[in-house]
Amino acid sequence: MEHCIITEKFTLIPKHLYKPEYLGEMFIIAENETVRSIVLEKHDAVLSYASPDNSPEEAVPLAYRLIKAAEMLNEHNKVVVSYLPEKKISHIVAMEGEKLLLANTYRTCDTKTLLYFIELVLQQVMFNPQLTRIHIYGHMKQDETKLLEGYFCGVETIEGHTK
Numbered sequence: 001m002e003h004c005i006i007t008e009k010f011t012l013i014p015k016h017l018y019k020p021e022y023l024g025e026m027f028i029i030a031e032n033e034t035v036r037s038i039v040l041e042k043h044d045a046v047l048s049y050a051s052p053d054n055s056p057e058e059a060v061p062l063a064y065r066l067i068k069a070a071e072m073l074n075e076h077n078k079v080v081v082s083y084l085p086e087k088k089i090s091h092i093v094a095m096e097g098e099k100l101l102l103a104n105t106y107r108t109c110d111t112k113t114l115l116y117f118i119e120l121v122l123q124q125v126m127f128n129p130q131l132t133r134i135h136i137y138g139h140m141k142q143d144e145t146k147l148l149e150g151y152f153c154g155v156e157t158i159e160g161h162t163k
Helices: 022-026 062-072 111-125 142-149
Strands: 010-014 033-040 045-052 077-084 089-096 099-107 133-137 154-158
Touching (some): 010 022, 022 045, 062 089, 062 099, 077 111, 099 111, 111 142
Parallel strands (some): 133 154
Antiparallel strands (some): 010 045, 033 045, 077 089, 089 099
């Protein structure tokens, strides 16, 4: 089982433009962090991220797991969300067909804030909320899921564990 790094310090860069120093220009990289990267051949991109020095070599960022989960969905408009209320952050990945449109993290203090950011993402990638199913990666309380169900054509939980 792959270990998971929960970090806000990540970015997607087109493969032909990638330079290792880009992440350090966007985020403050702590002394106990190392910049790592994963080539996403399917998307002709590089996922660059900060990894704690004590994390296992095979550890991958949560954003990578969400991208992989979105790739497995059979829908045309794909939205995968990880809601981590204990860390007050959420990750959202959006794909149209096989094209990766967005992978980002947002500060979310509650489910209403998460709903706001999902709506913002759908507007940005031009997905119709009434025709879009939201896939929750991991666990979400029933009342939190119920709130989201009122705005989208469906909310489904997909397997996902964050260590």
